[in-house]
Amino acid sequence: MKVQVLNLDGSAGTSEVDLADDVFGLEPRADILHRVVTWQLENRRGIARKARERSDVARTGKKFGRQKGGGTARHGDRKAPIFIGGGKAHGPRVREFNVSLNKKIRSLGLRMALSSKALSNGGAGLVIVDNLDVDGKTKALVGQLAKANWGKKVLVIDGDAVNDNFALAARNIVGVNVLPAIGANVYDILKHDTLVLTRSAVEKLEARFNG
Template sequence: MKVKVLNLDGSAAKGDIELSDDVFGLEPRADVLHRVVTWQLENRRGIARATRERSDVARTGKKFGRQKGGGTARHGDRAAPVFIGGGKAHGARRREFNVSLNKKVRALGLKMALSSKAQNGLVIVDSLDVADGKTKALAGQLAKAGFGKKVLVIDGEAVNDNFARAARNIIGVNVLPAIGANVYDILKHDTLVLTRAAVEKLEARFNG
C-alpha cells in the first residue's frame, strides 16, 4: 500500500512510502480489538488492598466476662467487629486483575489497530523536526494540517526532543516512541501520525 508522505503542516513532502500489507492491510475484527483493549485496561488496574477481618486480627479469644449477671452483652471474643481493634465486618477482599492474553492475539490486535487507522485516520510524516521546540509554532502547524482534535504521534527509537517539548502543552496531542505503540491509545485518537522511522520500527517488530 502506497501512502503519500506529508510535512507537519500538512503539505506534501518528497516521495511516497510503501506500507506492508501484513501490518497495515488487514481487515480489523471487533472481537480481537475488544479482547486486547480489555486486557490492557485490566492490567492497568491496581490490586485492591484487603482489610483484616475477624479471623485476621491478633486479639485474645479468652472470654472476658461472665455469661450472666454482668449487665452487658455475652461477648466471648475481642476480635469481634464491635470492639476497637477488632476485625472489619464484611471488609474488602484482595482482588487481582492480571488477565492473560496470548502473544499472537496481542500482536494481531496491534496490526488490526494500525490497519483500521490506515483505512481512515493515518498520516505519515517525514520527521518531527520543530524549530526551537516552540509550542506556538507547532500548534500553528498542526492547526494548518487539520489532523483533528485527538492526535497520537509515534516516532522511531525515541521521540524527537524538540517535538516532545513543544507538544506537551497542546491539549489532545500525545506522543509515544515506536516501542510504546498500543491498541488502546491508537484507537482512542482520531488521527495516528507516524514518522518514517516509526513505520520501519513497527514493521521490523512484526517481521523480527
C-alpha cells in the same frame, strides 16, 4: 500501499512511503480488537491492599465481661469490628487481574489497529511524516497542528525515542500524546482520532512484526 508523506502542518511533502500490507492492510476484526483492549485494561488495574478481617486478627476469643449486670452489651470476642484492634468488616481483599492473552493475538490486534487507521476515512486516520523536527515552542506547534486539522485527539509515534523538542512542545497541548515505537498499543491507537507516524516509526513497527 503507497502513502503520501506530509508535513506537520498537513501540507504535502515531496515523497511517498510504501507501507507493508501485512501490517497496515489487514481487515480489522472487532472481536480481536475487543480481546486485546480488554486484556490491556485488565492488566492495567491496580491491586487493592488486603485488610485483616475478623478471622485474621490474633486476639482472644474469651468472653471478657459478664452476661448480665455490666451495663454494656453482651460481647464475647475482642476480634469484633467495633473494637479497636478488631478485624475490618467487609474489608478489601486481594484480587489478581493478570489476564493472559496469546502473543499471536496481541500481535494481530496491533496490526489490525494500525490497519483500521490506514483504512478509516479514506486513509485520513493515518498520517506519515518525515520527522518531528520543531523548535520546541508549544505555540508554534499548536499553529501547525491547527492547519493540519487532524482532529481533537492525535497520537504521535516516533522511532526508538520521541524527538525531545517535539515532546517538550507537545506536552501541554490537550489531546496530543506521544509515544516511542516500542510503546505502540491497541488501546491508545483506537482512542485517538488520528495516528501520526514518522518514517522511523514505520520502519520500527514493520521490523517488529517481520522480525
